[in-house]
Amino acid sequence: MPRIFCLVFIAALWAGASPAQSASDEARPLVRVGFYEFPPYSYTDSQGRPQGAILHLTKRLLEHAGYQAELRSYPSARLYNGLRDGSVQIWPGAPGKPELAEHTLETRIQLGEIVLNLYFRRDTLLPRFPEDLQGRGVITISGYSYWPQINALLDDPALAIQQHRTGSHSAALEMLKRRRGDFLLDYQTPVEQARRRLGMTELPFVQLQRVPLKLIVSHRAPGAEALRDALDRAYEELSAAGDDLHLP
Secondary structure (H helix, E strand, O other), X not given: XXXXXXXXXXXXXXXXXXXXXXXXXXXXXXXXXXXXXXXXXXXXXXXXXXXXXXXXXXXXXXXXXXOEEEEEEOOHHHHHHHHHHOOOOEEEEOOOOHHHOOOEEEOOOOXXXXXXXXXXXXXOOOOOOOHHHOOOEEEEEOOOOOOHHHHHHHOOOOOOOEEEEEOOHHHHHHHHXXXXXXXXXXXXXXXXXXXXXXXOOOOOEEEEEEEEEEXXXXXXXXOHHHHHHHHHHHHHHHHHOOOOOOOO
């Protein structure tokens, strides 16, 4: 009898704790995090699950700050519209986008940075940028929003650059290899990942920009400033505790 009583008592404690835990989870405000496909930082895996270093870090910071994260992939145009209307509350991405300036806040802490390069084949002379792009073919990635200065150069009638768009970094590297473009404009980490996957040798490049990564918070997110400040504090507290917050 005592043994049965103990089992019943333990079961009762477990049953009582489960709703409390559930209530605790429900009390944490849900934050909608939008991203676009940018492996290895943010991407959707073969099972349809959000993955990537910057998404894991964003979720970790939100949980430490007392929030729940809901992650969803968007095309870049829909992501920006979502930040403007509040249907997307956070984007882990590049600050300083002119089209988002009036609609968003940015964390003070920087999560990392990405590097934008101009790649070329080994049989091509080191290009002067931008003059040696005049009349040449430049491969770019569809759906990516480059920085205003770069976009202006790509669209400059005086340069008459021929843009060749493709949907992936691997396809872009194959296009460059097969001479379906003279140069490739792309970010270093995803290019290196795709290059290794394809078994290609390293490519020469000209570094164009080092782009910081921050958490971009929609002004229409509930308590937007408090959310931004909580994320800054979460990063500082985890860093002070010795947690590894490094991005590739």
